[in-house]
Amino acid sequence: MSQKIRVKTWQAGLIVGILSALAQSVYNLMPKSVEGVAAYKLAPVAYGFCMFCHVRDIVNIFMRNVFSFMTPAPISAVIPALTIVGLLLGAYFSAISTKSFNVRKTVNPVLAFIYGLLVASFAAILGACPIRIVLRAAYIDVIAFVGIAAMIVGAIVASELLLKRAGGG
Amino acid sequence: MTLIVSLATLIAGIIIGYLWQRSRSCSISGYRDFFLFRDTLFMRTIIGMALGALTGYLLFYRFTPLMADFPLYLHNEPGANSLSSLILAAIGGLGYAFFSVLAEGCPLRQHVNATTGNGMSIFYLIGFYCGVLFFWLIVSNIVNIFIRLF
Numbered sequence: 001m002s003q004k005i006r007v008k009t010w011q012a013g014l015i016v017g018i019l020s021a022l023a024q025s026v027y028n029l030m031p032k033s034v035e036g037v038a039a040y041k042l043a044p045v046a047y048g049f050c051m052f053c054h055v056r057d058i059v060n061i062f063m064r065n066v067f068s069f070m071t072p073a074p075i076s077a078v079i080p081a082l083t084i085v086g087l088l089l090g091a092y093f094s095a096i097s098t099k100s101f102n103v104r105k106t107v108n109p110v111l112a113f114i115y116g117l118l119v120a121s122f123a124a125i126l127g128a129c130p131i132r133i134v135l136r137a138a139y140i141d142v143i144a145f146v147g148i149a150a151m152i153v154g155a156i157v158a159s160e161l162l163l164k165r166a167g168g169g
Numbered sequence: 170m171t172l173i174v175s176l177a178t179l180i181a182g183i184i185i186g187y188l189w190q191r192s193r194s195c196s197i198s199g200y201r202d203f204f205l206f207r208d209t210l211f212m213r214t215i216i217g218m219a220l221g222a223l224t225g226y227l228l229f230y231r232f233t234p235l236m237a238d239f240p241l242y243l244h245n246e247p248g249a250n251s252l253s254s255l256i257l258a259a260i261g262g263l264g265y266a267f268f269s270v271l272a273e274g275c276p277l278r279q280h281v282n283a284t285t286g287n288g289m290s291i292f293y294l295i296g297f298y299c300g301v302l303f304f305w306l307i308v309s310n311i312v313n314i315f316i317r318l319f
Contacts, residue, residue, distance in 0.1 A: 007191040009210060013217025015188060019181050021225020025232055048222075049185065051276045059301045079174050084280070086182020091284040093183070094190040103286035112289045115272035116296020117303050119265060123276075124304045125312060126261025130196040130275055133262075134215055138222035143258050150262025155201040158270035 020048025020135060046139055050132035052123040054081045190281050197266060197275040253316050 024047055047053065061080055095101060123129055126147055128136065133151070136144035192214070199211035269275050274282065274290070276297060283290040 007188055008213075009192050009194045010213040010217040012188040012192040012194055013214035014221040016185055017218040017221025017223075018225045019185065021222050021229060023178060023181055025225075025229035049181075051280070055276075055298065056301050059298060063302075079171050082175050082179040083182035083185070086179040086184075087186035087189075087277075087280055088284055090183035090186025090188075091190040091281045092186075094187045095285045098191075101286050102282075104288055107289065109289070109292040112272065112292035113296035113299075115268055116293045116298075117300040118268045119272065119276065120297050120300025121304045121308050122261050122264035122268065124261075124301070124308070125257055126265055127258070129277075130215075131218065131277070134196075134218050135222050138219050138226060143254060146255055147258045147262045150259045151197070151266040152200045152204060154263040154266030155197060155270050156204055158267045159201050159205055162271070 016049065016131070017135075017138070020131075023048040046132055046135040048135065049083060050129050050135075051084070052120065052129040053132065054083050055120075056124075057081055058084060186281065189277060190284075195275055195278040197269050200266070201270060253318075257312070257315075 024045060057080060126133075128144075128147065130151065133144050133147050137148060194211055194214040196211075196215060199213075199215045202208040202210065203212045272279075272293060274293075279290045279293045279297070283294050
Protein backbone atom coordinates (compact mmCIF):
# COMPACT_ATOMS: atom_id res chain seq x y z
CA MET A 1 0.00 0.00 0.00
CA SER A 2 2.84 2.37 0.75
CA GLN A 3 4.32 1.86 -2.70
CA LYS A 4 1.35 3.45 -4.41
CA ILE A 5 1.24 6.65 -2.34
CA ARG A 6 3.99 8.95 -3.45
CA VAL A 7 4.34 12.52 -2.36
CA LYS A 8 4.86 15.01 -5.15
CA THR A 9 7.58 17.62 -4.74
CA TRP A 10 5.35 20.66 -4.79
CA GLN A 11 3.10 19.17 -2.15
CA ALA A 12 6.07 18.65 0.15
CA GLY A 13 7.23 22.21 -0.40
CA LEU A 14 3.80 23.70 0.23
CA ILE A 15 3.31 21.86 3.50
CA VAL A 16 6.81 22.77 4.72
CA GLY A 17 6.14 26.44 4.00
CA ILE A 18 2.80 26.55 5.78
CA LEU A 19 4.09 24.60 8.78
CA SER A 20 7.02 26.94 9.27
CA ALA A 21 4.80 30.04 9.07
CA LEU A 22 2.47 28.40 11.57
CA ALA A 23 5.33 27.53 13.93
CA GLN A 24 6.61 31.07 13.92
CA SER A 25 3.32 32.84 14.46
CA VAL A 26 1.46 30.49 16.79
CA TYR A 27 4.33 29.24 18.90
CA ASN A 28 6.45 32.39 18.87
CA LEU A 29 9.65 30.76 17.73
CA MET A 30 12.33 33.40 17.41
CA PRO A 31 16.05 33.94 17.99
CA LYS A 32 17.19 35.71 21.10
CA SER A 33 17.92 39.41 21.01
CA VAL A 34 21.38 40.55 20.03
CA GLU A 35 22.98 43.02 22.47
CA GLY A 36 19.69 44.43 23.64
CA VAL A 37 18.26 45.09 20.19
CA ALA A 38 15.40 42.75 19.41
CA ALA A 39 16.29 40.39 16.58
CA TYR A 40 13.38 41.33 14.39
CA LYS A 41 14.65 44.87 14.00
CA LEU A 42 17.86 43.87 12.27
CA ALA A 43 16.58 41.11 10.05
CA PRO A 44 13.26 39.35 9.51
CA VAL A 45 12.64 36.57 11.97
CA ALA A 46 11.63 33.70 9.66
CA TYR A 47 12.65 31.04 12.17
CA GLY A 48 10.09 28.33 11.57
CA PHE A 49 12.37 25.77 10.03
CA CYS A 50 16.08 26.00 9.36
CA MET A 51 18.63 23.20 9.34
CA PHE A 52 21.64 25.22 10.39
CA CYS A 53 19.99 27.42 13.02
CA HIS A 54 18.25 24.60 14.86
CA VAL A 55 21.41 22.47 14.77
CA ARG A 56 23.26 25.42 16.31
CA ASP A 57 20.60 25.63 19.04
CA ILE A 58 20.89 21.96 19.92
CA VAL A 59 24.70 22.13 20.04
CA ASN A 60 24.45 25.27 22.17
CA ILE A 61 22.17 23.66 24.74
CA PHE A 62 24.32 20.54 24.83
CA MET A 63 27.49 22.54 25.39
CA ARG A 64 25.90 24.72 28.03
CA ASN A 65 24.83 21.75 30.12
CA VAL A 66 27.83 19.51 29.71
CA PHE A 67 30.80 21.83 29.26
CA SER A 68 29.74 24.97 31.01
CA PHE A 69 32.81 26.96 30.04
CA MET A 70 32.07 26.93 26.32
CA THR A 71 28.89 28.44 24.92
CA PRO A 72 29.22 28.70 21.16
CA ALA A 73 26.63 30.91 19.61
CA PRO A 74 25.40 34.18 21.08
CA ILE A 75 22.16 33.99 19.13
CA SER A 76 20.01 31.02 19.90
CA ALA A 77 16.37 30.32 20.36
CA VAL A 78 14.37 31.37 23.35
CA ILE A 79 12.72 27.96 23.30
CA PRO A 80 14.75 24.86 22.33
CA ALA A 81 13.45 23.74 18.98
CA LEU A 82 13.45 19.98 18.50
CA THR A 83 12.80 19.94 14.78
CA ILE A 84 16.03 18.13 13.92
CA VAL A 85 15.22 15.20 16.20
CA GLY A 86 11.77 14.99 14.65
CA LEU A 87 13.27 15.13 11.16
CA LEU A 88 15.52 12.14 11.81
CA LEU A 89 12.66 10.17 13.35
CA GLY A 90 10.26 10.93 10.50
CA ALA A 91 12.78 9.96 7.83
CA TYR A 92 13.54 6.74 9.69
CA PHE A 93 9.84 5.82 9.90
CA SER A 94 9.46 6.47 6.19
CA ALA A 95 12.50 4.36 5.34
CA ILE A 96 11.17 1.48 7.44
CA SER A 97 7.70 1.58 5.93
CA THR A 98 8.91 1.47 2.34
CA LYS A 99 11.98 -0.68 3.01
CA SER A 100 14.28 1.56 1.03
CA PHE A 101 17.51 1.13 2.92
CA ASN A 102 20.59 1.92 0.98
CA VAL A 103 23.62 0.85 2.97
CA ARG A 104 26.76 1.74 1.09
CA LYS A 105 30.36 1.58 2.10
CA THR A 106 32.11 4.78 2.92
CA VAL A 107 34.40 5.79 0.11
CA ASN A 108 36.19 8.72 1.66
CA PRO A 109 35.29 9.61 5.25
CA VAL A 110 37.83 12.40 5.74
CA LEU A 111 36.60 14.26 2.68
CA ALA A 112 33.00 14.02 3.88
CA PHE A 113 34.02 15.38 7.29
CA ILE A 114 35.80 18.35 5.72
CA TYR A 115 32.77 19.05 3.51
CA GLY A 116 30.62 19.12 6.62
CA LEU A 117 32.94 21.62 8.33
CA LEU A 118 33.04 23.91 5.33
CA VAL A 119 29.32 23.89 4.63
CA ALA A 120 28.55 24.68 8.27
CA SER A 121 30.98 27.63 8.24
CA PHE A 122 29.53 29.10 5.07
CA ALA A 123 26.01 28.65 6.36
CA ALA A 124 26.99 30.61 9.46
CA ILE A 125 28.41 33.41 7.32
CA LEU A 126 25.26 33.52 5.23
CA GLY A 127 23.13 33.31 8.33
CA ALA A 128 20.66 30.79 6.99
CA CYS A 129 20.21 27.56 5.06
CA PRO A 130 18.35 27.27 1.72
CA ILE A 131 14.99 26.79 3.39
CA ARG A 132 15.37 29.84 5.59
CA ILE A 133 16.58 31.95 2.66
CA VAL A 134 13.36 31.11 0.85
CA LEU A 135 11.34 31.99 3.97
CA ARG A 136 13.14 35.31 4.21
CA ALA A 137 12.47 35.94 0.52
CA ALA A 138 8.78 35.38 1.24
CA TYR A 139 9.21 38.28 3.69
CA ILE A 140 10.38 40.37 0.72
CA ASP A 141 13.84 40.98 2.09
CA VAL A 142 16.61 42.45 -0.09
CA ILE A 143 19.46 40.48 1.45
CA ALA A 144 17.63 37.20 0.84
CA PHE A 145 17.49 37.90 -2.89
CA VAL A 146 21.22 38.59 -2.93
CA GLY A 147 21.77 35.30 -1.11
CA ILE A 148 19.64 33.36 -3.60
CA ALA A 149 21.50 34.89 -6.55
CA ALA A 150 24.85 33.99 -4.99
CA MET A 151 23.68 30.43 -4.37
CA ILE A 152 22.58 30.05 -7.99
CA VAL A 153 25.98 31.24 -9.23
CA GLY A 154 27.81 28.91 -6.85
CA ALA A 155 25.71 25.91 -7.89
CA ILE A 156 26.35 26.54 -11.59
CA VAL A 157 30.11 26.90 -11.06
CA ALA A 158 30.31 23.68 -9.05
CA SER A 159 28.27 21.73 -11.61
CA GLU A 160 30.48 22.90 -14.47
CA LEU A 161 33.51 21.78 -12.46
CA LEU A 162 32.01 18.35 -11.90
CA LEU A 163 31.07 17.99 -15.57
CA LYS A 164 34.56 18.91 -16.70
CA ARG A 165 36.13 16.52 -14.23
CA ALA A 166 33.93 13.60 -15.29
CA GLY A 167 33.73 14.27 -19.04
CA GLY A 168 37.18 15.62 -19.79
CA GLY A 169 39.12 12.85 -18.18
CA MET B 170 4.35 26.02 28.27
CA THR B 171 7.77 25.46 26.82
CA LEU B 172 7.16 21.72 26.92
CA ILE B 173 4.12 22.09 24.69
CA VAL B 174 6.08 24.21 22.23
CA SER B 175 8.96 21.72 22.11
CA LEU B 176 6.59 18.84 21.51
CA ALA B 177 4.85 20.79 18.76
CA THR B 178 8.14 21.43 16.99
CA LEU B 179 8.98 17.72 17.36
CA ILE B 180 5.74 16.74 15.64
CA ALA B 181 6.32 19.31 12.90
CA GLY B 182 9.78 17.87 12.36
CA ILE B 183 8.40 14.33 12.06
CA ILE B 184 5.92 15.43 9.39
CA ILE B 185 8.59 17.31 7.44
CA GLY B 186 11.05 14.43 7.62
CA TYR B 187 8.47 11.95 6.37
CA LEU B 188 7.47 14.18 3.45
CA TRP B 189 11.03 14.94 2.49
CA GLN B 190 12.01 11.29 2.35
CA ARG B 191 8.99 10.22 0.32
CA SER B 192 9.36 12.92 -2.28
CA ARG B 193 13.16 12.63 -2.54
CA SER B 194 13.66 16.32 -2.97
CA CYS B 195 16.76 18.39 -2.39
CA SER B 196 16.66 22.13 -1.97
CA ILE B 197 19.90 22.94 -3.79
CA SER B 198 19.37 20.58 -6.72
CA GLY B 199 16.47 22.79 -7.76
CA TYR B 200 18.74 25.63 -8.83
CA ARG B 201 21.34 23.32 -10.36
CA ASP B 202 18.94 21.28 -12.47
CA PHE B 203 16.90 24.24 -13.63
CA PHE B 204 19.78 26.35 -14.82
CA LEU B 205 21.79 23.55 -16.44
CA PHE B 206 19.26 21.07 -17.81
CA ARG B 207 15.95 22.98 -17.77
CA ASP B 208 14.49 20.33 -15.48
CA THR B 209 11.87 21.72 -13.15
CA LEU B 210 11.29 18.75 -10.88
CA PHE B 211 13.08 20.03 -7.79
CA MET B 212 12.38 23.68 -8.49
CA ARG B 213 8.72 22.96 -7.71
CA THR B 214 9.67 22.26 -4.10
CA ILE B 215 11.29 25.67 -3.74
CA ILE B 216 8.43 27.51 -5.42
CA GLY B 217 5.89 25.58 -3.37
CA MET B 218 7.75 26.52 -0.22
CA ALA B 219 7.80 30.21 -1.12
CA LEU B 220 4.10 30.22 -1.96
CA GLY B 221 3.18 28.29 1.16
CA ALA B 222 5.20 30.61 3.39
CA LEU B 223 3.71 33.68 1.75
CA THR B 224 0.21 32.31 2.26
CA GLY B 225 0.98 31.44 5.86
CA TYR B 226 2.37 34.88 6.60
CA LEU B 227 -0.57 36.63 5.00
CA LEU B 228 -2.98 34.53 7.02
CA PHE B 229 -1.24 34.74 10.37
CA TYR B 230 0.49 38.09 10.55
CA ARG B 231 -2.25 39.73 12.53
CA PHE B 232 -1.84 37.37 15.46
CA THR B 233 1.70 38.08 16.55
CA PRO B 234 3.55 41.28 17.37
CA LEU B 235 6.63 39.96 15.57
CA MET B 236 5.34 40.47 12.08
CA ALA B 237 3.71 43.81 12.70
CA ASP B 238 5.35 45.39 9.66
CA PHE B 239 5.10 42.37 7.43
CA PRO B 240 4.01 43.61 3.99
CA LEU B 241 7.01 45.02 2.16
CA TYR B 242 9.58 44.47 4.84
CA LEU B 243 12.25 46.98 3.92
CA HIS B 244 14.18 47.54 7.02
CA ASN B 245 15.09 51.11 7.87
CA GLU B 246 17.06 50.41 11.01
CA PRO B 247 20.60 51.81 11.01
CA GLY B 248 23.11 49.12 10.27
CA ALA B 249 20.66 46.67 8.78
CA ASN B 250 21.24 47.20 5.07
CA SER B 251 24.88 48.18 5.22
CA LEU B 252 27.46 47.07 2.70
CA SER B 253 29.06 44.50 4.97
CA SER B 254 25.90 42.45 5.37
CA LEU B 255 25.42 42.35 1.58
CA ILE B 256 28.99 41.21 1.04
CA LEU B 257 28.69 38.58 3.76
CA ALA B 258 25.51 37.25 2.21
CA ALA B 259 27.14 37.04 -1.22
CA ILE B 260 30.27 35.26 0.05
CA GLY B 261 28.27 32.89 2.21
CA GLY B 262 25.91 31.98 -0.59
CA LEU B 263 28.71 31.31 -3.09
CA GLY B 264 30.73 29.09 -0.80
CA TYR B 265 27.69 27.29 0.55
CA ALA B 266 26.36 26.32 -2.86
CA PHE B 267 29.80 25.38 -4.19
CA PHE B 268 30.64 22.89 -1.47
CA SER B 269 27.10 21.63 -1.15
CA VAL B 270 26.94 20.60 -4.80
CA LEU B 271 30.39 18.99 -4.55
CA ALA B 272 29.26 16.90 -1.60
CA GLU B 273 26.09 16.02 -3.52
CA GLY B 274 23.38 17.30 -1.27
CA CYS B 275 22.12 20.03 0.95
CA PRO B 276 22.22 19.36 4.72
CA LEU B 277 18.55 18.39 4.78
CA ARG B 278 19.14 15.72 2.15
CA GLN B 279 22.17 14.43 4.06
CA HIS B 280 20.09 14.05 7.22
CA VAL B 281 17.56 11.97 5.31
CA ASN B 282 20.28 9.94 3.57
CA ALA B 283 21.95 9.16 6.87
CA THR B 284 18.79 7.49 8.16
CA THR B 285 18.79 5.13 5.18
CA GLY B 286 22.30 4.04 5.98
CA ASN B 287 24.57 6.00 3.65
CA GLY B 288 28.05 6.00 5.18
CA MET B 289 29.27 9.25 3.69
CA SER B 290 26.27 11.14 5.01
CA ILE B 291 26.98 10.06 8.57
CA PHE B 292 30.50 11.45 8.40
CA TYR B 293 29.14 14.58 6.76
CA LEU B 294 26.74 15.03 9.68
CA ILE B 295 29.52 14.62 12.23
CA GLY B 296 31.45 17.30 10.39
CA PHE B 297 28.38 19.54 10.23
CA TYR B 298 27.82 19.36 13.97
CA CYS B 299 31.48 20.01 14.71
CA GLY B 300 31.38 22.84 12.19
CA VAL B 301 29.35 24.95 14.59
CA LEU B 302 32.19 24.78 17.13
CA PHE B 303 34.77 25.25 14.40
CA PHE B 304 33.03 28.39 13.25
CA TRP B 305 32.83 29.86 16.74
CA LEU B 306 36.48 29.17 17.54
CA ILE B 307 38.22 30.11 14.34
CA VAL B 308 36.10 31.68 11.62
CA SER B 309 34.07 34.19 13.63
CA ASN B 310 37.18 36.17 14.54
CA ILE B 311 37.99 36.57 10.86
CA VAL B 312 34.43 37.70 10.17
CA ASN B 313 34.61 40.26 12.98
CA ILE B 314 37.80 41.74 11.55
CA PHE B 315 36.13 41.84 8.17
CA ILE B 316 33.08 43.68 9.48
CA ARG B 317 35.19 46.37 11.17
CA LEU B 318 36.73 47.24 7.82
CA PHE B 319 33.44 48.37 6.28
